[in-house]
Amino acid sequence: MIQPTAVKLHMHHINKSFAGVHALKDVDFTVQGGEIHALLGANGAGKSTLMKILSGAYQADGGAIRINEQTITIESPADAKAAGIHCVYQEVDTALVPSLTVCENILLDRKPKGKGSRWLRWNSMYQEAEAILCEIGYEIPVREKAENLTLSEKQIVLIARAVSQQAKCVIFDEPTAPLSLEEAERLFRVMNRLKAEGVACIFISHRLPEIMAVCDRVTVMRDGCHVWTKSTEELQISHIVEAMLGKTFQEEYPKAEAAIGETLLEVRGVRQGTKVRGVDFQVRSGEVVGIVGLVGAGKTELSRLLFGADAMEEGEVVLGGQTVRLCEPRDAVRAGIVLVPEERRKEGILVDESIRANLTLPILNRFAAGGFIRRNEEKEHARRMIGNLGVKTPDEEEQVGYLSGGNQQKVVIGKWLATEADVFLFDEPTKGVDVGAKRDIFTLIGRLAQAGKGIVYLSCEIAEIIGVSDRVLVMCDGRIVRELTGNEVTSENILLYASGGESHEEK
CATH class of the missing domain: 3.40.50.300 (P-loop containing nucleotide triphosphate hydrolases)
Structure with missing residues (x-):
């Protein structure tokens, strides 16, 4: 130990x-x-x-x-x-063997090798793994396979492995x-133990x-x-x-001045199970509407419903005065609604493809003729977008998975710009990016607002919501529980309503 x-x-x-x-x-x-x-x-x-x-x-x-x-x-x-010297990475699955148990992963580097070490004393190993987990304040079933653990539990297994090897x-x-936030707090307690x-x-x-x-x-x-x-x-x-x-x-959160026009998007009574329970709100052209809530409030689920990624049980989405039918994401894109998802590597980009392929995917038909792609035009469009977005890369053929988190996010946003969408949904758009990339993303959102687009900014980052939004809608337990404007938009008020500090009847 x-x-x-x-x-x-x-x-x-x-x-x-x-x-x-x-x-x-x-x-x-x-x-x-x-x-x-x-x-x-x-x-x-x-x-x-x-x-x-x-x-x-x-x-x-x-x-x-x-x-x-x-x-x-x-x-x-x-x-x-x-x-x-040991590492605990964000992408823990690269350091664990998913098919092995918690015990085997903790003691992975200490398995017996060579002749005379053919037999493992499993009961002793289980007891040792349990003792290590207990030392850092966790109880995880040591016989459970790593693939069945949560992300935070997988990180704890990596920390336990470091503990088992006398980490300095x-x-x-x-x-x-x-x-x-709760999982992060538990991790901090373990770090303080170390x-x-x-x-x-x-x-x-x-x-x-x-x-x-x-x-x-x-x-x-x-x-x-x-x-x-x-x-x-x-x-x-x-x-x-x-x-x-x-x-x-x-200004940590640069807010561009934009003319706010007529109502562009109306969301009426949107519902899906217990995650989204009768949500109503409006977005006007040139307006940034912030939707803020704690983890589990239903923000991501709402964004997926508005993008057609999941089917709503009830409700109506009206864009430009016309009701739109959202059965799949293609319907949303055709109508003029696009999403920058929280999980960009899983849902926002093709990590194994080039920047060019990612930036031109939604508009590939513009470069097609007779079943062939006009590659030079496609490349020129990609180069122009890379310059406009400020993506740091040697060229447009760089594999997007090799870019930093901030540059990947710029590609996720950039692929939608040429679609001429009217409404942009941003779900936790600054997750895992540094302050410089955040500034670039906020600037880009400001340009979209100035161009008359409607912006829905969903985040649990209260400071960001306050900095970029024209209006703030607080979400709790699948509902919009409060709208805040002007001097009401404070971190104290947001936390109060986001944590259920006032009755949901006060809307």
């Missing part, structure tokens, strides 16, 4: 280049045992490269890694684990991105309020360089944002 330790891990003058381009330039980074240390930076800042060097996925071109002043060599993930340093790479045991925890997250609440120190990187390391006690979120962007972020 983990024993208290005074470990000090220091990455000294780390350099790394790819094809002659400097990804890391003389970077120093230090984390102490018994602290949670945030590593922050915009996409391309170098933080992921630095952590891949620490975890053995990459090898540095220069520099040294020291633990308690002793230089260590890390040339592979096995070397990193042998040194006590654990890297948490965007671990809260797929989690609910901290109390003397483990050095490195925390990478785009959610800055989490950083301020959980971390002891913050290191910011930009353009492959170390900017500064400071205690969270002396910081405000605005300081971090400015350091990440390299310039003052005057």
Whole structure:
């Protein structure tokens, strides 16, 4: 089990280049045992490269890694684990074997090998796995297969594996991105247990309020360089944002001035089971309507109904004065309603296809003649969209799955722009993207509003809702329970109504 330790891990003058381009330039980074240390930076800042060097996925071109002043060599993930360095990734399924049990996954790297080690003492293994889970405050059936666990439970299994191997340093790479608020809080409790045991925890997250609440120190990187390391006690979120962007972020949520016109979309009595229970609202041209609620409020389910991805049991959707029949997403797109979904990699993009293919998919017929695609025209359209969206990529043929989260999201939005849709539904559009990409997305939403489009912005991020919306609708238990405007739009009011603090009769 983990024993208290005074470990000090220091990455000294780390350099790394790819094809002659400097990804890391003389970077120093230090984390102490018994602290949670945030590593922050915009996409391309170098933080992921630095952590891949620490975890053995990459090898540095220069520099040294020291633990308690002793230089260590890390040339592979096995070397990193042998040194006590472990990772808990956002996409946990890449690190677990789904067909194996919880016990087998926890003790995976300790299975007996070689002659004379043919037999496993299963009862002892089960007891050890249970004891490890108990140490970090969890009870998960150790005989359950990993494929049957929730995302948060899978993360705990990875943490338990690190505990079983006497971890000295654990890297948490965007671990809260797929989690609910409650699940994230449980993860933080586990991280604090590790901290109390003397483990050095490195925390990478785009959610800055989490950083301020959980971390002891913050290191910011930009353009492959170390900017500064400071205690969270002396910081405000605005300081971090400015350091990440390299310039003052005057308005974290840029709100473009747009003329609000006539009613464009009417939603009347939309219902589906207990998830969406009689929702009514309107959206006018040029208006951004924010729909905010806690996890499980029904926001995603509502967006899928309005896009025709799921069938509504009751209700009516009126667009431009005409009732539209939404049996499938194709009906919504034809009518002029498009969706930027929460799960972009599963539902928003084709991760194995090129940026070009993704950007032109909804309008491919425009480039077709006689059964053939006019490829040059298609490529030119893709290049133009890449420039307009600010997608960072070598060219339009780059596989979209290799892009950063923010650039993937720009592609998800960009594929709809040429469809001339009237209503854009955004479901948690900034999930897993950095502050720079968020700013680009908010700017793009502002342009759509200025073009007379109707925007429905669904999110549990209260600050974003306040920053980008013209009106705010609070959702709780499948219903719109309150409309807030003007001075009523405060985080306190939103939390009050979103958590059921007032009667649902007050609409």
